[in-house]
Amino acid sequence: MAKAYDHLFKLLLIGDSGVGKTCLIIRFAEDSFNNTYISTIGIDFKIRTVDVEGKKIKLQVWDTAGQERFKTITTAYYRGAMGIILVYDITDEKSFENIQNWMKSIKENASAGVERLLLGNKCDMEAKRKVQKEQAVKLAREHGIRFFETSAKSSTNVDEAFSSLARDILLKSGGRRPAVPAFRSRDLEPPGGCRVGAPTEAQGQSSKSLRPGPRDTEHSMPAGGQRRGLPQGSHLCWLLCFFTLKLCQAEAPVRAEQLSVSTSNLPCWLVEEFVVAEECAQCSNFQAKTTPECGSTGYVEKITCSSSKRSEFKSCRSALMEQHLFWKFEGAIVGVALVFACLVIVRQRQLDRKALEKVRKQIESI
Numbered sequence: 001m002a003k004a005y006d007h008l009f010k011l012l013l014i015g016d017s018g019v020g021k022t023c024l025i026i027r028f029a030e031d032s033f034n035n036t037y038i039s040t041i042g043i044d045f046k047i048r049t050v051d052v053e054g055k056k057i058k059l060q061v062w063d064t065a066g067q068e069r070f071k072t073i074t075t076a077y078y079r080g081a082m083g084i085i086l087v088y089d090i091t092d093e094k095s096f097e098n099i100q101n102w103m104k105s106i107k108e109n110a111s112a113g114v115e116r117l118l119l120g121n122k123c124d125m126e127a128k129r130k131v132q133k134e135q136a137v138k139l140a141r142e143h144g145i146r147f148f149e150t151s152a153k154s155s156t157n158v159d160e161a162f163s164s165l166a167r168d169i170l171l172k173s174g175g176r177r178p179a180v181p182a183f184r185s186r187d188l189e190p191p192g193g194c195r196v197g198a199p200t201e202a203q204g205q206s207s208k209s210l211r212p213g214p215r216d217t218e219h220s221m222p223a224g225g226q227r228r229g230l231p232q233g234s235h236l237c238w239l240l241c242f243f244t245l246k247l248c249q250a251e252a253p254v255r256a257e258q259l260s261v262s263t264s265n266l267p268c269w270l271v272e273e274f275v276v277a278e279e280c281a282q283c284s285n286f287q288a289k290t291t292p293e294c295g296s297t298g299y300v301e302k303i304t305c306s307s308s309k310r311s312e313f314k315s316c317r318s319a320l321m322e323q324h325l326f327w328k329f330e331g332a333i334v335g336v337a338l339v340f341a342c343l344v345i346v347r348q349r350q351l352d353r354k355a356l357e358k359v360r361k362q363i364e365s366i
């Protein structure tokens with residue numbers, strides 16, 4: 001059976017956490033966008049085939065976690081990559097400054113001569129822009145690489161960026177030099193800028209030779225990567241709510257008891273305004289035997305209901321009891337928090353171990 005593609009290129013996206021690497025890949029592979037931010041764990045990939053210069057190029061696009069703690073895992077993938085896309089966020093200056101560090105990381109870990117591309121993402125957020133286009137143009141020029149401003153959200157320049165990298169790799173791997181030097185000042189102007197539509201001359205040209213193919217559904221995570229599991233988080237959340245509710249119930253035994261009494265027998269202070277006629281005091285032996293309100297706490301206060309003018313005893317807590325209850329409650333909350341902190345740490349370690357294990361297997365299979 002004929003191969004469904006002519007070449008397979010492995011691309012890798014790197015850049016600080018939150019710059020939009022995953023969103024760019026999802027926009028490219030599935031043409032969709034989600035505003036929710038779930039940090040990538042380890043590494044993941046998606047696939048899409050594009051037509052470049054009359055060839056079918058299958059792009060295997062690897063998404064790396066931007067967080068420092070995954071650096072060891074992610075740098076292991078640099079060597080197999082034929083193209084590396086460096087991403088920063090135009091609204092986050094630090095992510096742009098860090099591009100130099102990511103460049104260093106490529107030098108240390110990737111194969112010599114790997115194709116690189118610089119992307120300034122989130123260009124739909126012009127009002128919050130912190131990194132000027134000229135700064136990025138200058139940086140790209142210093143490194144002799146192409147540069148695009150993209151938006152995964154508005155789908156600006158995403159296809160163009162991936163396809164242009166694929167084209168550079170194709171021309172390089174085919175032994176032919178690109179028709180133009182790898183870096184041209186025109187390449188620094190994103191086709192259509194960060195606007196949707198209005199193709200420029202450059203875009204018109206590229207769209208002829210760089211035709212993105214249909215989006216593959218074959219985009220999975222065979223190994224090594226996954227997004228943080230939301231269901232586990234929500235389970236933990238529900239558990240926490242359950243414990244808190246239980247605690248609150250434990251803290252209000254008197255009230256619960258009173259509420260279960262049938263409405264016809266309700267004490268007047270439950271349905272009316274009242275004033276305390278006698279302060280909360282410990283029940284005497286006589287009161288303990290004759291006043292049912294003494295039963296729950298051993299303390300009662302005398303109240304007078306304002307409309308019916310009835311005087312009744314009401315169960316109450318002494319200051320000492322309140323203090324004890326407060327500390328019990330605090331202790332329980334700290335205990336629950338500690339248990340959950342331990343659960344989170346254990347789960348995180350489990351996930352990290354799993355990710356590492358998958359990465360190891362994957363590296364062995366290359």
Ligand SMILES: Nc1nc2c(ncn2[C@@H]2O[C@H](COP(=O)(O)OP(=O)(O)OP(=O)(O)O)[C@@H](O)[C@H]2O)c(=O)[nH]1
Pocket residue numbers: 015016017018019020021022023024034035036037038039040041064065066067121122123124125150151152153154
């Ligand atoms: N406005 C706007 N928001 C974006 C864009 N791309 C991504 N985002 C948002 O930025 C946040 C982070 O996006 P991700 O794609 O998860 O970032 P990442 O670089 O993969 O982050 P790590 O997985 O932690 O390395 C999410 O809330 C996205 O919705 C964009 O082009 N425009």
